[in-house]
């Protein structure tokens with residue numbers, strides 16, 4: 001308990017809140033403001049859960065970014081998974097994906113119609129499924145950022161070592177740095193600094209953000225998920241802005257090391273190669289995804305079953321694409337908490353446990369009320 005308390009100690013939080021106010025005032029005195037993008041969906045959830053938005057000075061705003069892997073997965077990917085399920089393939093997936101709308105329905109609805117769609121709690125469960133049913137093809141829905149790519153791709157490693165022939169991946173891996181660059185390249189998105197994703201940084205290492213600080217003059221601060229982590233991170237960003245600096249700071253040294261995780265990156269590099277990837281909201285971004293290398297093509301479900309992944313169609317009226325880019329808040333969506341709720345979601349941002357709309361529904365709606 002002491003460990004947890006030490007990251008939630010009000011005696012430490014209070015001076016940090018004061019520091020946020022004085023730094024905000026220093027910016028305001030010269031007409032400045034800070035629009036800070038919290039990139040990661042887990043940060044968005046933590047910000048809501050701990051009421052951090054309510055602690056910020058008026059001229060400091062937090063904008064949720066494209067850091068929810070379920071949310072950024074394009075509807076065409078869900079369509080391809082549904083097409084595979086309808087062909088008699090067993091789909092193995094994390095639970096969130098069951099409720100993400102494709103162009104014309106969800107995998108959950110497909111399962112209700114009799115298709116074989118199994119929820120997994122780890123990628124290894126897909127291997128167990130494949131071993132238990134050698135008569136069926138099993139496809140694992142391989143989505144995620146740098147954090148999850150290595151454990152997912154280790155399925156291929158396992159399949160090779162254990163000679164499993166009926167297991168493959170439908171890949172939609174995404175890389176965070178190209179998405180941040182796309183955000184900065186979009187003149188309609190106003191971001192002054194990044195609260196960088198914690199777990200992704202544990203894989204890629206802090207140096208990856210240096211171009212954003214050096215070339216775009218955006219402070220980049222890596223922070224953990226506890227309330228004090230986030231307050232320290234926001235203070236560090238405001239310190240930089242007030243002092244006219246832009247650098248990369250790692251405040252999550254207990255998890256994020258200077259070199260990131262070279263073992264995970266080596267595993268990724270062995271099996272995967274960079275590819276242009278389609279992001280919900282951000283569109284097609286060069287070198288922003290990873291796909292299996294040619295020598296492992298038999299584990300690539302898209303090729304193995306010839307199910308090309310197209311763009312698909314967004315749910316009518318859903319603003320997820322804008323929310324993911326940080327252009328709109330969920331509260332600006334007319335469907336929010338009306339037609340779109342966690343039990344009956346219209347878009348992925350309301351489905352995922354890291355989705356911005358889901359976070360706003362759970363925490364910000366209540367606080368505003």
Ligand code: SF4
Pocket residue numbers: 317318319320323330333334335336337340341345346347348349350351357
């Ligand atoms: S509230 Fe629902 S419909 Fe609106 S942007 Fe969020 S997920 Fe999409």
